[in-house]
Amino acid sequence: MNQRLADKLATMMFWSGAALVLIILGVLVGYILYHGFQSIDYAFLTKPPLTSAAGGGVGPQIFNSFYLLFLSMMITIPIGLLAGIYMAEYAQPGKVTEIIRLSIETLTSLPSIVVGLFGLLIFVNMTGWGYSLASGALALTVFNLPMMVRIVEESIANVPNSLRESSLALGATRWQTIWRVVLPAAFPGFVTGTIIISGRVFGEAAALLYTAGMSSPALNFHDFNPTSPSSPINPFRPAETLAVHIWKVNSEAMIPDIRRVADGSAAVLVFIVMLFNLSARWLGRIIYKRFTAS
Amino acid sequence: MGKTDNNKSPIVLKSRENETGAAWRIWKKYNDIFGKNITMFCALVVIFITVSIVIFISAKGLSTFVKDGISPLHFLFSTQWWPDRPLEEGGPLVGSFAFIVGSLIISLLAVLVSAPLSIIVAVFMVEIAENWAYKVLQPAIEILAGIPSVVYGYVGLSLLVPFIRESMGGSGFSILAGFLVLSVMILPTVISVSADALRSLPGEWKEAALALGSTRWQTIRLVLVPAARSGLITGVILGLSRAFGEALAVQMVIGNTRKLPTSILDPIITLTSAITMDMGYTVTGHLWNNALWSMALLLLTMSLFFITLIRFFSRKGVVQ
Numbered sequence: 001m002n003q004r005l006a007d008k009l010a011t012m013m014f015w016s017g018a019a020l021v022l023i024i025l026g027v028l029v030g031y032i033l034y035h036g037f038q039s040i041d042y043a044f045l046t047k048p049p050l051t052s053a054a055g056g057g058v059g060p061q062i063f064n065s066f067y068l069l070f071l072s073m074m075i076t077i078p079i080g081l082l083a084g085i086y087m088a089e090y091a092q093p094g095k096v097t098e099i100i101r102l103s104i105e106t107l108t109s110l111p112s113i114v115v116g117l118f119g120l121l122i123f124v125n126m127t128g129w130g131y132s133l134a135s136g137a138l139a140l141t142v143f144n145l146p147m148m149v150r151i152v153e154e155s156i157a158n159v160p161n162s163l164r165e166s167s168l169a170l171g172a173t174r175w176q177t178i179w180r181v182v183l184p185a186a187f188p189g190f191v192t193g194t195i196i197i198s199g200r201v202f203g204e205a206a207a208l209l210y211t212a213g214m215s216s217p218a219l220n221f222h223d224f225n226p227t228s229p230s231s232p233i234n235p236f237r238p239a240e241t242l243a244v245h246i247w248k249v250n251s252e253a254m255i256p257d258i259r260r261v262a263d264g265s266a267a268v269l270v271f272i273v274m275l276f277n278l279s280a281r282w283l284g285r286i287i288y289k290r291f292t293a294s
Numbered sequence: 295m296g297k298t299d300n301n302k303s304p305i306v307l308k309s310r311e312n313e314t315g316a317a318w319r320i321w322k323k324y325n326d327i328f329g330k331n332i333t334m335f336c337a338l339v340v341i342f343i344t345v346s347i348v349i350f351i352s353a354k355g356l357s358t359f360v361k362d363g364i365s366p367l368h369f370l371f372s373t374q375w376w377p378d379r380p381l382e383e384g385g386p387l388v389g390s391f392a393f394i395v396g397s398l399i400i401s402l403l404a405v406l407v408s409a410p411l412s413i414i415v416a417v418f419m420v421e422i423a424e425n426w427a428y429k430v431l432q433p434a435i436e437i438l439a440g441i442p443s444v445v446y447g448y449v450g451l452s453l454l455v456p457f458i459r460e461s462m463g464g465s466g467f468s469i470l471a472g473f474l475v476l477s478v479m480i481l482p483t484v485i486s487v488s489a490d491a492l493r494s495l496p497g498e499w500k501e502a503a504l505a506l507g508s509t510r511w512q513t514i515r516l517v518l519v520p521a522a523r524s525g526l527i528t529g530v531i532l533g534l535s536r537a538f539g540e541a542l543a544v545q546m547v548i549g550n551t552r553k554l555p556t557s558i559l560d561p562i563i564t565l566t567s568a569i570t571m572d573m574g575y576t577v578t579g580h581l582w583n584n585a586l587w588s589m590a591l592l593l594l595t596m597s598l599f600f601i602t603l604i605r606f607f608s609r610k611g612v613v614q
Binding site for chain 1: 322325326328329330332333334335336337338339340341343344345346347350351354411414415417418419422423427430431433434435436437438440441442443444445446447448449451452453478481485509510511512514515532535536538539540541542545546566569570571573574578587590593594597598600601604605
């Protein structure tokens with residue numbers, strides 16, 4: 001009887017633990033979205049921030065976040081893909097492989113502020129680019145690359161060996177097998193993983209404070225000359241992202257409506273990140289269906 | 295890379311070999327070597343990045359000791375932090391004890407709160423949850439993992455800090471706010487690693503315990519959790535490492551006062567928050583700036599230490 005009672009109590013403890021986590025999540029997301037959607041309107045999403053008056057928006061910050069994500073993914077995806085292929089298909093157990101794994105682990109667990117400082121040292125100061133999108137994108141790449149390698153490696157490892165064997169048996173080389181047989185089969189996992197990484201990167205701030213910078217020049221959204229300093233697509237201009245903006249507004253802004261801007265930015269940020277997560281699940285499922293014809 | 299042909303079958307490739315020129319034959323012969331080398335090169339890039347981070351951060355971080363002649367013991371254990379005091383008044387001093395203690399207190403308390411809850415939730419997910427509960431909890435944890443750390447910081451700042459101020463007094467910017475924010479932030483990390491560890495246990499162990507008449511709670515407490523302990527410890531260390539290295543979420547809620555705290559409601563400062571706030575306002579090459587790089591080196595060292603711990607435990611944890 002006693003043990004049964006203990007079992008019942010324990011079960012209750014486990015249920016309440018799980019409920020507590022759900023409540024925390026509910027409070028967090030509810031709080032952010034509730035306060036946020038009161039301050040979001042079209043002007044907030046499109047107008048640039050103001051330095052000392054109320055009524056500024058976060059238009060350029062939203063653009064910067066997406067553009068920085070794009071730039072960083074342009075570097076991360078090819079390198080991560082190839083490195084992941086190596087780890088899954090070619091790497092033999094041995095010293096080199098062991099060191100690569102250790103490097104991946106090290107990079108994954110580095111505090112993002114340390115990655116930011118490394119970026120400051122190399123991409124901002126040594127290259128002479130200053131605070132810029134390019135420096136930020138490279139710092140984010142340091143941050144992304146290990147996750148990307150892992151995801152590619154895992155999705156390739158999940159491809160059944162029979163596929164490889166039949167391709168090799170038909171006379172294809174190893175590389176042809178990887179490129180035409182293994183990669184397409186690993187594609188769904190790869191897409192899902194990439195989107196989830198994108199969501200993480202989208203919210204990253206600490207690594208960007210001292211690389212992409214904490215300010216954004218006045219942008220002219222009709223100027224698409226990549227060398228002009230006010231062009232939105234110039235990779236060598238400083239660019240404050242949405243996540244950095246939340247931090248900066250709270251710590252040093254001189255506007256009267258800090259609360260409104262921060263609420264709105266947080267809601268937009270969380271909304272977009274949740275959208276990334278949802279679309280990762282959804283897209284993964286769709287692509288999987290397409291590829292397996294089920 | 296194979297752009298010259300659109301055929302899928304290697305048998306057709308062979309007949310095309312005769313039709314096309316030397317370039318295709320060379321590609322056919324060497325594509326395997328090419329593939330292996332280019333992928334290996336990219337994998338080596340990862341090593342290259344890691345090594346350069348260690349080298350550059352170390353070089354910068356050690357200059358406090360090498361160039362400015364500050365003793366490492368002073369840096370680690372002194373509370374005398376006067377980086378801008380002129381030489382006549384006792385010289386600039388960069389004792390960072392208060393920052394180090396701050397980082398340790400905040401991250402250890404966060405883990406103390408977070409680890410039990412995480413393990414409870416992980417056990418729940420693997421052993422107890424019915425299908426519907428699992429289907430609710432799993433995406434919930436993914437969302438929690440996806441929320442950016444500045445947002446955690448901001449909710450701490452706008453919800454938790456005023457709440458602490460009104461219900462417990464003080465300014466609200468406190469150790470309490472700091473570790474509560476962190477403990478929620480590291481929940482998903484610890485939960486998912488712990489759940490993986492529990493999932494990887496052989497099913498027979500559970501069945502054997504149940505068959506011997508144990509209740510579910512006895513099975514969990516006496517068989518499953520002890521058997522998965524190395525995985526659980528790995529999860530907790532990963533959480534600790536995240537908490538120790540987190541910068542912005544902490545900086546926003548802890549008040550950043552450089553004084554050793556006496557109560558849980560006192561403000562505090564950490565290594566990461568000092569770096570975040572001062573790096574932009576100090577001059578490169580100046581002692582103050584160098585001290586911040588030494589703090590970064592300390593963070594890097596701690597993160598390497600955590601990895602070593604994890605490797606130790608995961609090697610120990612192979613099921614015998």
